Amino acid sequence: MMIDRKINQQISSPEELANVAAEQLAWQAQYQHRVFVCMGTACQSVQSGAVLTALQAEIKSKARENECLVSPGGCQGNCASAPLVSVPEQDLLYQKVQLSDAEEIIEALAGKPVGRLLCDNKSDFFTMQNRVVTNHRGLLNPESIEDYIAAGGFSALLKALTDFTPEAVVQELQKSGLRGRGGAGYPTGLKWSTVAKTRAEQRYVICNADEGDPGAFMNRSVLEDYPFRVLEGMAIAAYAVGASKGYVYVRAEYPLAVERVTKAIRNAEKHGLLGNKIGSMSFDFQVEIRLGAGAFVCGEETALISSIEGGKGLPCPRPPYPAESGLWGMPTLINNVETFANVVPIISGGAEKYATIGTPTSKGTKTFALSGSIMNTGLVEVPLGTSLRKMIFDIGGGVPDGHKFKAVQTGGPAGGCIPEEHLDATIDYETLMELGSFMGSGGMIVMDDSSCMVDVAKFFMQFCAAESCGKCVPCRVGTAHMHDMLDRITKGEGTMEELGQLESLCDVVKFTSLCGLGQGAPNPVLSTLRFFKGEYLAHIVGHTCPAGVCAPVGQDIRRPTCAL
Amino acid sequence: MSVRTRAARKNVAVKAPSDDKRWSIVAAVMRKHGSAQSALIETLHSVQSTFGYLDDTALAFVAHSLRIPLSKVYGVATFYSHFRLKPQGKHNCVICMGTACYIKGSARLLQRIDQKYGLKVGDTTRDNQFSLLEARCLGACGIAPAGIFDGRVLGNLASPLVESQLDNWLAESQQNEPKLP
Ligand SMILES: Cc1cc2nc3c(=O)[nH]c(=O)nc-3n(C[C@H](O)[C@H](O)[C@H](O)COP(=O)(O)O)c2cc1C
Ligand code: FES
Numbered sequence: 001m002m003i004d005r006k007i008n009q010q011i012s013s014p015e016e017l018a019n020v021a022a023e024q025l026a027w028q029a030q031y032q033h034r035v036f037v038c039m040g041t042a043c044q045s046v047q048s049g050a051v052l053t054a055l056q057a058e059i060k061s062k063a064r065e066n067e068c069l070v071s072p073g074g075c076q077g078n079c080a081s082a083p084l085v086s087v088p089e090q091d092l093l094y095q096k097v098q099l100s101d102a103e104e105i106i107e108a109l110a111g112k113p114v115g116r117l118l119c120d121n122k123s124d125f126f127t128m129q130n131r132v133v134t135n136h137r138g139l140l141n142p143e144s145i146e147d148y149i150a151a152g153g154f155s156a157l158l159k160a161l162t163d164f165t166p167e168a169v170v171q172e173l174q175k176s177g178l179r180g181r182g183g184a185g186y187p188t189g190l191k192w193s194t195v196a197k198t199r200a201e202q203r204y205v206i207c208n209a210d211e212g213d214p215g216a217f218m219n220r221s222v223l224e225d226y227p228f229r230v231l232e233g234m235a236i237a238a239y240a241v242g243a244s245k246g247y248v249y250v251r252a253e254y255p256l257a258v259e260r261v262t263k264a265i266r267n268a269e270k271h272g273l274l275g276n277k278i279g280s281m282s283f284d285f286q287v288e289i290r291l292g293a294g295a296f297v298c299g300e301e302t303a304l305i306s307s308i309e310g311g312k313g314l315p316c317p318r319p320p321y322p323a324e325s326g327l328w329g330m331p332t333l334i335n336n337v338e339t340f341a342n343v344v345p346i347i348s349g350g351a352e353k354y355a356t357i358g359t360p361t362s363k364g365t366k367t368f369a370l371s372g373s374i375m376n377t378g379l380v381e382v383p384l385g386t387s388l389r390k391m392i393f394d395i396g397g398g399v400p401d402g403h404k405f406k407a408v409q410t411g412g413p414a415g416g417c418i419p420e421e422h423l424d425a426t427i428d429y430e431t432l433m434e435l436g437s438f439m440g441s442g443g444m445i446v447m448d449d450s451s452c453m454v455d456v457a458k459f460f461m462q463f464c465a466a467e468s469c470g471k472c473v474p475c476r477v478g479t480a481h482m483h484d485m486l487d488r489i490t491k492g493e494g495t496m497e498e499l500g501q502l503e504s505l506c507d508v509v510k511f512t513s514l515c516g517l518g519q520g521a522p523n524p525v526l527s528t529l530r531f532f533k534g535e536y537l538a539h540i541v542g543h544t545c546p547a548g549v550c551a552p553v554g555q556d557i558r559r560p561t562c563a564l
Numbered sequence: 565m566s567v568r569t570r571a572a573r574k575n576v577a578v579k580a581p582s583d584d585k586r587w588s589i590v591a592a593v594m595r596k597h598g599s600a601q602s603a604l605i606e607t608l609h610s611v612q613s614t615f616g617y618l619d620d621t622a623l624a625f626v627a628h629s630l631r632i633p634l635s636k637v638y639g640v641a642t643f644y645s646h647f648r649l650k651p652q653g654k655h656n657c658v659i660c661m662g663t664a665c666y667i668k669g670s671a672r673l674l675q676r677i678d679q680k681y682g683l684k685v686g687d688t689t690r691d692n693q694f695s696l697l698e699a700r701c702l703g704a705c706g707i708a709p710a711g712i713f714d715g716r717v718l719g720n721l722a723s724p725l726v727e728s729q730l731d732n733w734l735a736e737s738q739q740n741e742p743k744l745p
Contacts, residue, residue, distance in 0.1 A: 042707045045717045079706030214662030217703035252609070252646050254703060255715075291609055293644030296700065310602035311636075312643040371664035371705035378706045409663065443705070445663045459666055463700075469643075 004071075007146055010272040012280035014158045017149060024150035028069070033109040036073030036139050038084045040221060041256070042378075043075075047099070048083035054102040055085070068109060071147075074138035074225030077129070079378035081119055088139050095119035124394040130357065131381045132365045133222060133341045140225070142260055145267045148228040154268075156347040158279050160236045164347075169240035170196055173343070175351035177363035182208055182299075182336030183411070183440050184516075185362070185429040191333065194323040195241040198331035203243040205234055205285075206308070206327065206334040209250040209257070210292050210299040213412025214463065216443030218367040219337040221379050223250065223257040226341060227264035231287060233340030235274060236347055238285045241333050246285060249304055251292040262289055296413075296467035300515050301326075301334045303469065314471045315515035336441065338367060359385035362428035372409075372445040375400050382427070389423040392446060403448035407531070410445075411438030413460045413467075414520020416527025417453060436527040438520070452549035453532040454539055457525045458486040464521035475518025478509035482525065489536065490550045492543040492558035499540060503529065578628045581621045586614045590622075594629055601632050604640055608647055617648045653688040653695035655733045657726070658712040662701030670709040674698070676723045681730065693737040694730065 005027050011017050028034070037043075037052040055070045076084045081095035085105060094105060094117040104114045131137060141147045148154070160169050174189030195203060207230060211219040223230060234246050250258050265287050268274040276284045290308050297303045298313035305327050307313040326332025342364060346354045358364050362384035368391070371377050375397030382391065392398065392408060399405045407417040416437035418425070425431050429439050447456065465479035485502045488494045506522035513519045529536060538546050543556050551557040577595075580587035593610040597603030607630065611622045618641055627634040641647045659665075659673055677683055677696060688695040704710040707719025713729050 041702075041704045041717055042719060045704065045707060045710070045719045082707070211703070212700070214666075214701035215664040215705050216701070217705055220703040253699060253701070291606065292646075293605055293609065294646030294700070295644050307605065308602070310600075310604040310640075312640055369705055371708055372667045377708070412663075443663070445667060445705075447667055451667060456667075459663070 004141070004144055005146055007271070011149075011154070012272055014155065014162060014279075017154055017158055020146070021150045021152070021155075024146045028147075028150065031067060031069040033068040034088060035068065035070045035105070035109070036086045036088070036141075037070065038074065038076050038082070038086075038138055039072040039142070040075035040079065040082075040138075040224065041217070042079035043082040043084055044256075046082050048097075050099055051083050051085065051097050051102070054099045055106060058102040058106045062106065064106070068106065071141045072143070074136065074140060074142055075134075075221045075379055076138045077134075077378045077380055078119070078125060078376055080376055084119070086139065087113075091121070093119040093121040125376050125380070125397065128386075128390065128395050129381050130365050130383050132345050132354075132357070133338055133367055134225070134379070134381050135345070136226070138225060142225050142227060143263060145228060145264070145271060145273075148226075152348065153228055154232055154273050156344045157232045157235050157239075157273065160239055160347050161279050161281050161283060166196060166240045166242060169236060169347070172346060172351045173240070176346045176354045177351075177358075177361075178339065178342055178346060178354070179362065179429065180336055181338035181342070181366065181441065183414075183438065185439060188335065188339055188342075191323055191335070192237065192240050194321075195243075195331050195333045198324060200331050202245070202328075202330045203241055204327045204330055204332040205238045205241065205243045205246040206301075206304065206322075206332060207234055207246070207248040207337055207340055208299065208301065208304060208334055209248055209254075209261075209337045210304060211251060211254075211337075211441060212296040212299040212467075213441050213443050215369065215371055215409070215445045216412060216441050217369045218379060218442045220254050220257055222337050222341050222367065223254070224260050227257075227260045228268065229344050230261070230337055230340050231264055231268055231274060233343035234287065235278065235285050236343050237333055237335065237340065239283055241331075243333065244284045244286065246287040247290050247308055247327075248287060249290045249292060249298070249308060252294060258289065258291065265289065295469070296463075297469045297515070297517050300517060303515070304334070305332065312469070314469050315517075317514060338442075357383045359426065359428050361430060366427070366439070366442055368427075368442045368444050370396050370444050370446070373399050373401075373403060373405075373448040373451075374446040384428045385426045387424050387426050388418065391427065391444070392423065396446065399446065399448045403450060405446065406449050406451060407447045407453065408444055409437075409447065409456070409524075410443065411440030411520075411523070412443055413463050414438055414516060414523050415440050416523050417447070417456065417531065418527075419531040422531075436523065436530055438523065450547055450549070452490075452545050452547040453528040453535045454486060454490055454545075455547075455549045457528045458483065458490055460524040461486055461521065464517060468517060468521075472512075472514035472518060474509045474512040475514065475521065478505060478513070478518070479521050481505060482509070482522070486525070489539050490545070490557070492539060492550075492556065494540045496540060499536060578625065581625050587625075589614050590626075591629070594626075599630055601630050604630055604632060604637065605644070608637075608641055612647060617651050619649070619651075650688075651692075653692050654737075655694040655714050656697060656712075657694055657730065658697045658699050658702075659685075659721075659726075660700075660702045660704070660708070660710045661698045662705065662708075664701070664705035664708040665710055668708040670711075670721070673709060673711075673721060673723060673726055677726065677730070680727065689734070691734075691737045694733045 179185040303313040303315040322332040461483040627637040
């Protein structure tokens with residue numbers, strides 16, 4: 001059975017690319033029915049690989065190989081209903097598919113859908129999203145460069161190379177209003193122009209795929225589902241800033257992403273879309289992959305650079321910014337995975353069109369990972385400017401099991417917890433900052449009344465204390481000290497005087513730490529103090545934990561309780 | 565050290581610590597990077613994926629081959645939490661302690677494992693059957709609490725599920741135990 005079609009030729013012009021795309025589309029069109037099985041992490045954890053094999057075997061046993069094609073696909077978003085199987089021509093999505101369902105699904109391809117497996121893909125979860133970065137909605141075999149090309153892939157790169165000067169690409173990015181998706185939201189076009197303006201023989205492009213924020217997996221999904229698109233975005237960036245070498249720095253915890261990107265690099269090189277003389281033009285761009293090794297601080301750009309250089313991931317004071325002096329002292333462009341993935345739609349659809357999405361200062365869409373106490377956990381993409389309420393209650397389906405919403409945590413360990421009364425705030429860089437939180441890379445963890453906010457603050461402080469690289473004193477000592485203070489509060493040993501000390505220590509660490517890790521570490525404490533001070537007081541004055549985490553509700557938290 | 569200076573001067577490969585064929589995998593990784601000092605982390609990854617952990621011999625070999633002071637190699641190996649300097653059990657269980665998993669009760673899973681098996685994070689069972697590790701976030705937050713059992717990600721973990729997996733591993737060791745005459 002031929003499951004994949006492989007081409008072997010070099011692609012050296014937009015015309016050739018269009019031909020390859022047309023041929024692949026024609027090949028796909030000979031199949032009356034196409035089925036995609038999600039191969040994301042959540043689906044794989046419940047055997048979607050075996051479901052794929054079962055569906056393929058079923059087609060074979062019914063001798064329908066010439067009319068049906070079952071392919072691996074990408075994340076559909078609603079991970080809570082894994083494993084997911086989609087049938088695009090019928091516009092159907094099947095959820096919680098078992099191996100034994102294979103026969104029925106294949107049987108139903110031409111007729112009535114299998115009702116009991118249907119997932120309502122017209123629900124708010126799907127209709128309220130706006131997919132730009134994940135526009136293929138998982139209906140693309142992530143390992144097939146042919147399918148990517150058929151879906152319009154690499155046309156943005158060849159368009160940039162043939163129709164745009166490097167300066168024009170930078171201008172297009174500036175016009176689009178795209179801001180970095182790695183956290184701080186620095187204007188991407190401006191960063192590119194800084195790198196492009198430097199005088200140097202060698203420049204580098206780095207894709208930051210370290211995704212260290214716990215509770216965030218958007219970069220992972222984008223890399224796993226659209227590896228070619230991230231590479232295409234990097235190549236366009238390299239052309240724009242005049243770089244000939246690039247690195248993708250991926251964390252080692254993402255083996256599937258590492259595998260997919262490695263294969264994608266090799267595949268793109270084979271077809272002349274990466275490597276030397278891309279598109280037969282005098283543009284070279286080699287990409288290599290580098291593995292992280294489990295250090296959160298390596299997501300920080302200067303620490304990441306020292307890690308690529310083979311050393312400990314210790315950050316350096318900025319300036320100089322990597323844009324002027326980065327990898328091996330050369331000008332280096334460093335952007336997040338999602339930032340690069342956004343470049344492709346900007347170049348192919350035009351900056352004006354892109355800039356129509358979002359708010360005046362935050363353009364475009366953003367992917368978010370919804371998790372915690374929420375019905376529809378998974379990956380979603382919405383225009384910036386969407387309200388938190390819409391995100392959590394309409395798209396996310398609200399809090400399950402009769403619990404009550406308490407807070408949503410955004411921005412990872414440098415972020416904050418936003419309470420119910422601010423749910424009408426919109427998701428954009430400025431608003432989140434005003435609320436004492438942070439866009440971060442896009443994790444959104446919903447907490448209900450069973451979470452203790454002091455305990456949550458302690459959790460993040462423990463994280464920062466453990467991940468502090470130890471280079472600067474405020475962060476190394478301050479985080480450990482703040483953790484101790486929070487620990488004492490959760491045990492009912494804190495005093496009001498100490499609470500005051502905690503607040504002033506937050507200030508010291510925030511304003512004197514060397515890098516973003518220490519500067520952001522006090523945020524979870526400051527934001528819980530701002531919105532949930534009552535819970536701190538309950539622990540300190542009343543010696544109780546209202547959520548029943550530090551001790552069962554109503555019990556004195558000072559008394560040692562038997563665990564479980 | 566004579567080995568080091570000789571290798572450095574002649575730029576020849578340092579002799580592997582033993583005849584173990586697996587060293588050639590490590591040597592190949594260093595060669596691929598032109599034995600540059602920047603290949604240190606990549607090389608340590610290859611040692612760990614081949615041998616399971618980094619022992620003193622391996623660290624010294626890498627230091628000599630890449631001409632990096634052993635102290636720096638040791639510094640890098642201990643800076644990154646992914647690198648392990650102790651041998652690991654035959655199987656391994658990683659429980660995610662990231663935010664989403666924590667909110668969904670992964671700390672209670674660890675507590676329960678400690679109670680039942682007397683194992684804390686980083687420990688290995690006495691019969692070397694399995695090691696218990698924790699992770700910062702597995703990127704499987706949609707199915708929190710999540711864990712990895714011998715490379716396989718499992719989600720929506722509850723104590724009975726975790727225990728049945730761990731019990732299986734322990735039973736396996738008892739089966740293989742040589743019968744006393
Ligand atoms: C402690 C710390 C961790 C970070 N982790 C990440 C990360 O995991 N991924 C990321 O893209 N950026 C991370 N950043 C931000 C990067 O330093 C950098 O700003 C970003 O990669 C720039 O890309 P962008 O302009 O596309 O957002 C982190 C920053 C700090 C201070
Ligand atoms: S927090 Fe556990 S998988 Fe992300």
